[in-house]
Amino acid sequence: MAKKVLVVDDALFMRNLIKSILTKNGYEVCAEGANALEGVELYKKFKPDLVTLDIVMPKMEELDGISAVKNIMALDQKANIVVVSALAERRLVEEALSYGAKDFVVKPFTAEKLLEVVHRVLGDGV
C-alpha cells in the first residue's frame, strides 16, 4: 500500500509541485493544508506516514510553522515531519528540527532531492 503524505504549504504552487513529485513516485498525497492550523487538524484526521511542512506560513489562530511542528509532535511522537524552507530561514529550520522534525529540504529543490529526503525519513531504502 502506498504511503500517505500530508502536504502543508500556503502556496498552491508548492503544494501542487510536491504533490505531483510524490504521486508520480508511488506515494499517496492524502490531504493538503494551506496553513498551520489546517495542517494540525488534517494530521489528526489522516495520521499520515509523513508531513511536508512549509516552515514560514501566515499565522492562523496564533499557529505558525514552528507551532505546527510542536503540535504535531505532541499528537504523535513518531511523526515524520520534513520541513520545507527557503535558504534564509536557517534558524527556523534548526528550531523545527530541535522540536523533532526529521529532516528538511531547501527551496528551490529538485524532484530527486525531495524524494531522497522522503525516502530516507521513511526508511524506504536509498
Added chain:
Amino acid sequence: MDKSYRDLFFAESTEYLKDVNKHLVSLEKNPHDDEAINNIFRLMHTLKGMAATMRFVDIAEVAHKLEDAFDSFRTKKIELTPAVMDIVFSVIDIFTVLVEDAKEERESKVDVDACIKSIESILPGSGIVIQGKSAQSVTTKVDQLSAASITQYKTEGKSVLHIEVSFVKTCAMRSVRAFLVLNRVRDLAILLKVSPSEANLKNEDLEGNLELIVATVNDKQKIKSEIEKIYEVEKANITDFEAPTAEKIIRKDVGMSTMKKIQSMRIPVERLDKIMNLMGELSIAKSRLLQISQAKEYGQLDTISSFMGRLVSSLQDEALKLRLLPISFVLDNFPRMVRDLSRQMGKDIEMEIAGSDIELDRAILDEIGDPMMHLIRNSIDHGIESPAERLAAKKPREGKIAIKVFREKGHIIIEISDDGKGVDANKVLEKARKNGIITAEEGKDFDKAKVLDILTMPGFSTKEEVTDISGRGVGLDVVRTKLDMLGGRLEMDTQQGKGTTFVLTLPLTLAIIKAMLVGLGKELYAIPLMNIRETVKLSVSDIKMVKDMEVIRLRDEIIPVVRLAKELGTVESYADDDQLSVVIVEGRAKSMGFIVDKVISEQDVVVKPLGAFLKRVKGITGATILGDGRVVLILDVVNVK
C-alpha cells in the same frame, strides 16, 4: 585593589608557578619525591590565599583544588600515576594561562568549570560521573581538558573517537545538516567536543567539515553508517582519538616563545640597609665638608676627600649589587621546557643544572634567556638523537643536557652541553661552500675550530636543508649577535658522536667593565678586555702586505692589522722606526690587530650609554668618564672595521 599590590601579586605568582613547574618535573621523574609534593602543596596554598585576597575568584578556586589534590598525594590517598601526572601538568598550564589572563586584564577563555572537574576526577571519591545527555552541557564545553576526561572515559571502557563529517557540495544549510548529525550522534555517543562549536553553528553557516570527538560504547562502523544515513552527508571518517597532551593544546609554541623580561625584583632588606647606612655616613661627611669650608680648615680636605672617596665607591658597589639576581631566575624555566619539548619530539632527555645561585646583572639576565633557550632548543631538536638512534650508537637511552654556570676571572661562564651526535664539520663546510657563504678556497683553510664561525654567519642558518644535515645552525647568528651586544663571547666545542658544548662568556655586569685604555695621539680610547686576546709590541717592518691588506705574523698565525688612528680619523703619531703596540682582538671569524700609539693601563670603567643621536655610530658602544674628568669613548672593536 591598589595597582602596586596587583603587580606584586603577579610578580610573585609567576615566580611561584616557575617553582611549581620545577618541582613537577622532578616529581615526574620520581613520583615518591615527598619534598616536591610538599613544596607544591605549600605553593598552591600560598597562591590560593594570595588570589583570594586579590579577589581573583577563578584562580583561587583552581589553586584550592590543586591544593586538595596535592594534599591527597601527600597523605598517599591517591597514587601519582603517569595519567594523574598528565592531568596535573595540564591543569598547571591552564592555571598559568588564568594568571596571565588576569594580569593582562583580558577575559579568560579558560573553562574553569572543566578545569576543576578534571582535578576532581583525580580526587578520591569524586570520579567524573558522566552519563547520558544530562552531562552534555559540561562535556561539550571540555576543550583544553579533554585529556583528563578522555583518560576517565577509557577507564570506563568507552572508546574515544574522532569523527570528521563531510557534506556533498550541493548541500544547502550545512550547519542545519550538521545539527542533524549531532542529534543522531547524541543517541549513540557522548559528545566531548564539536568543531565548529554548537554556538558557532547556530550563528553562521558551516563552510567546511564538521569535526566531533565523542566517547562511546558503540563501534565505529555502526556510528559511521548511522551518520551516513543522513541526507547530504558525503562521508563520515572515524578514527581513534589520541588524547591531546596539554602541550599540544596550550603550549604549541613552547620553546618558540620568548622569555619574559623582569619587571620587578625582590631585593634583600640587608642590601638596602647597607645602602642606607652608607648614605647616612655620606651625609655626615657632607656636614664635615661644610664645616671645613666655613672654618677654612683646608688642611683637613685631604682626609675628608679620601673618606668620601671610599664611601662613594662602596655605595657604587652596593648599588650595583641591587641589580644582581640569581641566574636561577632564567634557568628555572628550562626543565619544564625541556620536558615538554623532548616529549613532543619523542626523545628522552634529562636535564642537569649546576650553579643556579650565581648572580648576574638584571640587564644581562633579561637578555640571556632567549639565546640560551635557542641553544637548548637546538640541542633537543638536532643534537640529541632519538632513543633508537642512541641505543644503536651504544649510548644510554636517555640523552642529557647540562647547564653549568660559574664565575671565572670577573666573567660569568655558562656552559650548555649535550651528549648528542655533535656537529659534522665536513658537512657544514661543504654546505657553506655550496651556499656561497664561503669560497672553496676559504673552505680549505677553515679548521674545525672555525665551524662555529660558519654556523653563526647570517644566511647560513636560513637554509632549511642545512639544519637537517648538519643538525645545527638554527638562528645561531642571532645568538652570537646577542652575545656581542652584551659584550660576551660564544664558543663551541663539538665532537662527532659525542656531543656539543656551547660556552657563553658574559661580563658580570653591563654597568662596569674591565677595559684597556689605549692612546691615539692626544686621545684616549677604551677597549673592553673581554675582546682582547693579547697585546704585542712590533716594529713597523713587521707589517707585511698581502694583496692590499696589512698583516702581521704572530707565531704561526697571519693576522690582519688595522691602523686604528686611520680608521677613527685621528692623527697617526708614530714614526717608521717606532715600536708599534698592537692590540690583538678576537673578531667574528678571525683575530685582528689594532695598531695604537700606546697601551696605557687596564681598569674598571663605568659604561655610560651614548645619547640616542650617537647610538648608531659604528665602532663605538659607549663612553666613560675617567677620574680626572676626561671623557673616553669605548670601542666596539668587533665592528670597528
